Amino acid sequence: MKKPLLTILFLTLSLLVLGGASAADDEKQFLLSEKTYKALNQAQELMEKENYQQAKQQLDSLLSTVEKGSYEQAVVLQTLGFLYSSLEQYKKATETFQQALDLNALPEDVTQTLRYNLAQLLIADEQYKKGIPLMESWLAAEKKPDNTVYVLLASAYYRVNNFSKAADRIQIAIKNDKAPQEDWYRLLLSSYLSLKHYKSAISVLELLITRYPDKKMYWDQLAALYMQENKEFTSLAVRMLAKRLDLTQPKTLVNLADMYRYLRVPYKAGQLLEQGMKQNVIPSNFENLNKLADSWLAARENQRAVDTLKVMLPMDSSGDTQLKLGQIYISMEQWGNAIDTLSSALKLLKGKKLGQTYAMLGTAYYHQDNFEQAKAQFLKAASFEAQKKQAAQWLQHINSLLEKNDEPVA
Numbered sequence: 001m002k003k004p005l006l007t008i009l010f011l012t013l014s015l016l017v018l019g020g021a022s023a024a025d026d027e028k029q030f031l032l033s034e035k036t037y038k039a040l041n042q043a044q045e046l047m048e049k050e051n052y053q054q055a056k057q058q059l060d061s062l063l064s065t066v067e068k069g070s071y072e073q074a075v076v077l078q079t080l081g082f083l084y085s086s087l088e089q090y091k092k093a094t095e096t097f098q099q100a101l102d103l104n105a106l107p108e109d110v111t112q113t114l115r116y117n118l119a120q121l122l123i124a125d126e127q128y129k130k131g132i133p134l135m136e137s138w139l140a141a142e143k144k145p146d147n148t149v150y151v152l153l154a155s156a157y158y159r160v161n162n163f164s165k166a167a168d169r170i171q172i173a174i175k176n177d178k179a180p181q182e183d184w185y186r187l188l189l190s191s192y193l194s195l196k197h198y199k200s201a202i203s204v205l206e207l208l209i210t211r212y213p214d215k216k217m218y219w220d221q222l223a224a225l226y227m228q229e230n231k232e233f234t235s236l237a238v239r240m241l242a243k244r245l246d247l248t249q250p251k252t253l254v255n256l257a258d259m260y261r262y263l264r265v266p267y268k269a270g271q272l273l274e275q276g277m278k279q280n281v282i283p284s285n286f287e288n289l290n291k292l293a294d295s296w297l298a299a300r301e302n303q304r305a306v307d308t309l310k311v312m313l314p315m316d317s318s319g320d321t322q323l324k325l326g327q328i329y330i331s332m333e334q335w336g337n338a339i340d341t342l343s344s345a346l347k348l349l350k351g352k353k354l355g356q357t358y359a360m361l362g363t364a365y366y367h368q369d370n371f372e373q374a375k376a377q378f379l380k381a382a383s384f385e386a387q388k389k390q391a392a393q394w395l396q397h398i399n400s401l402l403e404k405n406d407e408p409v410a
Helices: 003-022 034-048 052-063 071-086 090-102 108-124 128-141 147-159 163-176 182-195 198-211 216-228 232-244 250-262 266-278 286-298 302-315 320-331 335-346 352-367 371-381 385-406
Strands: 023-025 028-030
Touching: 034 052, 034 071, 052 071, 071 090, 090 108, 108 128, 108 147, 128 147, 147 163, 147 182, 163 182, 182 198, 198 216, 198 250, 198 266, 216 232, 232 250, 250 266, 250 286, 266 286, 286 302, 302 320, 320 335, 320 352, 335 352, 352 371, 352 385, 371 385
Parallel strands: none
Antiparallel strands: 023 028
């Protein structure tokens, strides 16, 4: 058994034995007689000195004197289970811990802790069919389980070829942790590959690449999976990209995102860039953010494009970002936001882009039924050659509406 587990078991036992004399659960008292308490204390001292044989003799003798089915018997069995664990006699340890549990004589919180420790011991001893359901039972009753439990369960499920459960449990661990370990992603990847869920496996590999771009094996696996999905050109492009570029450079991942957009899978480009920036592998500079916004636009993820462009606004003094953001607001029919953004853009834009901005402002005002302002914007747009014809049509329509509004009511 690994040392950390022995430490956990020992600390738990110490608390049980030393604190058992005053513990209470509902109206039932959990008390140790003075004789039992002293004997257990002496056994623990012997175990601390690694005098296990003498400690075992004392515990065996004590076990024969305590009342069967009692709280005292459960505590003695639990202490004996720890002794077996220290001797690496794991089968005897699990059997003894199970006997302590089966007595149903321990306080509920102690029972829960013992259940957890026994489940750990069973899984560590590769008794997965017993350990997994016991750990799941513990997990169901635990309000704030440690994240390592999900990792342990995922590994155990993988060992018994329950890849679906393994993927589910390791996904929870990854989600709960601010800095998930590489091995967790590899376990998730292996689970998906075993399930032949190749699209999900590709997503995991793309995430691994953003975290560990210098590890060529992930690029090779990604290329192989694209080939498995009959995307030969994409597979070749990934291989060539990994071969020709320095994988330690952020530009490699940006180029991969560019390739995804070229291959008309902009959503993947957006995911890759976003993940890379979150992991600080790809710089969150104006150029890369602009690529991210373009990827979300191409993928018709308008709100995500809006969120990205808002981050870019303080970085741009040309007005182009405001113009692009205003265009998206127009497409989303968010007329008020469009007017605010495009009005701000007018203060920065120059040349032909002003005509485009006036025309969009006119459209936004029109849809807010502000025909006077719409007319004023289209009149300005009409002075630009590119918008002249469009503006004239709008003005004709708006003038007819204004004339109708001016007609006296019969």
